Amino acid sequence: MSDMNDMNDLPDSTEPPLVEIQDLRVQFTGGKRPVQAVNGVSLQLRRGEVLALIGESGSGKSVTLRTLLRLHAERSTRITGRVQVAGHDVLGLGPRALADFRGKVASMIFQEPLLALDPVYTVGAQITEAIRRHEPASATEASQRALALFERVRIPSPERRLAAYPHELSGGMRQRAMIALALACRPQLLLADEPTTALDATVQIQVLLLLRELQRELGLAVIFVTHDIGAAVEVADRIAVMYAGRIVEEGTVRELIRSPRHPYTQALLRSRAQGTLGSFALTGQRLVTIAGSPPDLAALPPGCAFAERCPLAAEACRQRQPDAVDISPGHRVRCLRVAETASASPPTATLQACTE
Numbered sequence: 001m002s003d004m005n006d007m008n009d010l011p012d013s014t015e016p017p018l019v020e021i022q023d024l025r026v027q028f029t030g031g032k033r034p035v036q037a038v039n040g041v042s043l044q045l046r047r048g049e050v051l052a053l054i055g056e057s058g059s060g061k062s063v064t065l066r067t068l069l070r071l072h073a074e075r076s077t078r079i080t081g082r083v084q085v086a087g088h089d090v091l092g093l094g095p096r097a098l099a100d101f102r103g104k105v106a107s108m109i110f111q112e113p114l115l116a117l118d119p120v121y122t123v124g125a126q127i128t129e130a131i132r133r134h135e136p137a138s139a140t141e142a143s144q145r146a147l148a149l150f151e152r153v154r155i156p157s158p159e160r161r162l163a164a165y166p167h168e169l170s171g172g173m174r175q176r177a178m179i180a181l182a183l184a185c186r187p188q189l190l191l192a193d194e195p196t197t198a199l200d201a202t203v204q205i206q207v208l209l210l211l212r213e214l215q216r217e218l219g220l221a222v223i224f225v226t227h228d229i230g231a232a233v234e235v236a237d238r239i240a241v242m243y244a245g246r247i248v249e250e251g252t253v254r255e256l257i258r259s260p261r262h263p264y265t266q267a268l269l270r271s272r273a274q275g276t277l278g279s280f281a282l283t284g285q286r287l288v289t290i291a292g293s294p295p296d297l298a299a300l301p302p303g304c305a306f307a308e309r310c311p312l313a314a315e316a317c318r319q320r321q322p323d324a325v326d327i328s329p330g331h332r333v334r335c336l337r338v339a340e341t342a343s344a345s346p347p348t349a350t351l352q353a354c355t356e
Helices: 061-067 095-104 123-134 139-152 158-162 171-183 201-218 229-235 253-258 263-270 315-319 349-353
Strands: 019-028 035-045 050-054 077-085 106-109 189-193 221-226 238-243 246-252 324-328 331-334
Touching: 019 061, 035 061, 035 246, 050 061, 050 229, 061 189, 061 221, 095 106, 095 123, 106 171, 123 139, 123 158, 123 171, 139 158, 139 171, 171 201, 201 221, 201 229, 221 229, 229 253, 238 253, 238 263, 246 253, 246 263
Parallel strands: 050 221, 050 238, 106 189, 189 221
Antiparallel strands: 019 035, 019 077, 238 246, 246 331, 324 331
């Protein structure tokens, strides 16, 4: 799988970023206590680049992704910071401009297409509607585009599948239809929220390979959310590790897998028993778990949120937030004990081999 992670294929670093997120904070206020789901995230993404957001459930990955399309309920959500996508100030867009932005500039592949697709319309009708909403196409032209999209995502018998309702398709076919819908209006940014979670292992690898192929063919920028480090290695150019609403480590796939420097990243790699992809399976090794539980997002500690689970934590870690430290060009870590993490045990050989 080494061809999927060739760092020589990264976009030109002199080109301005397509996506620029600065100090993003997302707080949900609808419950008994405010929940700080995202706490100071800053990221950049260039055209043609794939960024994977990884971390445990509740780390803020999907919240960050959905914020790029302003999909959270506005009455119960407080968002601060700056989000720029292709020159659009996402947080400042009015209702009409936001509707034009969604689907045309940025679109999303949702985690569960059976819930994301409308059950009372055929999948073909939903795709043609999206095309006609954003482009001056006739019904016939839109239908032809929808058919071409189904062929591009390799749905068998595409004419018949266009007339099917979501519940009449298998999980793999629904996910391919969801990908076709997301690509219908030729967006510049594609957001993928754990698109392989509900699929079996064979279909997962097919969908991952399809996404990577389409991304390269169309020159898309992609943010891919996953909790599976194997999937991230398979599709991404860079990885950002999230914990308790913060980016704790960021770097190229090769750098992060070969030389992880945050204790949480190291723990994620060591705790991986068997991944989605069979080539990453670990056999004959004892599973190492991450002790403890993620912190309460409604009562975050003053210091590092991982301190209570970290074997290297010192008293200073519990008292203040660590600043980002540059380990190498493009590799940043937020950890007060970063000097000690360099001597930690290396990641699994199977994952390293996939970045060779």
